[in-house]
Amino acid sequence: MLRSSEPMTLSSARIELSDDTAVAEFFLQHGWTDGLPIVAPTPQLVSAFVSAVGLEPAEVLGQIPEQNRSITVEKLAVNAVMAGCRPEYMSLLVATVRALTRTPFNLHSTTVSGATAPLLIVSGPVVTTVGLNSGFSVFGPGHHANATIGRAVRLLLQNVCGGLPGLIDKSTLGHPGKFSYCIAESQLHNPWAPAHSDRGVAAAGSAVTVFSGEAPIFARNDWAEAPEPILATIADAMLPSHFTGGGVVVVLGPLHAAAMARSGMSKADVRQSLFQRARRSLSDLRSAGRVSGEPQADDDTTYRTVVPAADDILVVVAGGHLYGYSAVVPSWVGGHESLAVTEGLDEEELARCVIEPPTPTAQEVS
């Protein structure tokens, strides 16, 4: 039970309502939720969430210049409370907001335009200390940390970053990940160094990577022992990408990752192999109008890869270890205008992201 913390100056407007039912209805009517019930963001709860990161409520974590908006610790805390988070998730959310508001991510355009949501990929020891699921049903429900951290980002995008569905966010289709889109990399099944170590954070550290992702496309190959047919299957699933530059996320299921590691492939080998396979001929691209100009004689033998370079393929290992599945997450249609950003957690942040005792995950319970 949270105790009412020390008096804290919170600047958000206060709203007085009769009871919790009235709160739920008021927030729904104002378009402040994702459509699901929320936890009422009382000043007491918000204060406790702000205290959990040891920062001032007014501290600005990031800015959106295109909207003349800032994201403060307080607004993050209000939305995290609403999402049902625990206060121990706050430091991870602070790092996530830092990542989202770095210029290369292009938070403004990816929030209001096109069918993507920021996919959060958490890696390193924080996955365990905060109770994130990296195993069975990694994109699915059933895990408090994944569900509520992803949801906190969603509510923040709606309430602070201009992503109000239908009003400003006029995405044609949206996707289910726009409710919550938070996965963790498996430490148990990853045969290689963690994902963040490919992206500038020390291998022993913890990090969150944000990637503006469409819905995952699954690549099933349950029949192959050797890596080649599996890589061909995954490369097929990469083809619906937009061919506009930028990156692509490949979540290797544990069985697929093991098949590759067994054959001696490094993660760089995997990237290189996918890069060589995931390509379309110019004639294919031209038939869909993806490239302009007159057809050329060598269109059938000239190829374009889904991303500009092998290193633009972000390889993560996650998921259950019983079936041969991987997943591809294509990027935002703007391609090179939004890049994945990785943000490390410092020692203090890591120390704050500890749930004690550890919450048993559904798979441990069963």
Next chain:
Amino acid sequence: MTTHVTVLDPTETGARSSSTELVLPPADLNGVRLGLLDNGKPNSDRFLSLLAERFSADDAVLSRTLRKPSIGRLAPVPLVEELVEACDLVVTGVGDCAGCCSCSVQDGIAVERRGVPTVVIVTTEFLTTARIASTAAGVPDYPFTVIDHPLGSLTPSQLAQRADVAMAQIRARLAAR
């Protein structure tokens, strides 16, 4: 059951407390140096060029045609400053998507803040987005020039028609100043 609950507003509107004053546009286009800031959306360049022809018919002089390096981001400051230096009236657009529209609005208001009047072109479907963006920039009543959505798939003759509609709105705005 709680009988009384205090909760906090989760939103941040970004609205400026101080408003930005718009610069009075010229009453007469004769000799006015025109600047175009193309946001890079498909057909924006063609539309703006057709619009410039109509400005020329009213004796304005096309001084700069610049294209933003990125559709969904603000125009770099040097680009804005070049337009302000070389032009008496700047047209930005076309805001026909949520990401680009907010940015073209902010670009126009950045030019206004430096003392040069602007025309911001948006499509009907994104007028709400444009209004939210201009409110955030301190100009809640910005006089947008609005053309029918869509833009990207139009033929040359349809584009010319849209340019006529836009020019009629601009002439009416100048006459009413």
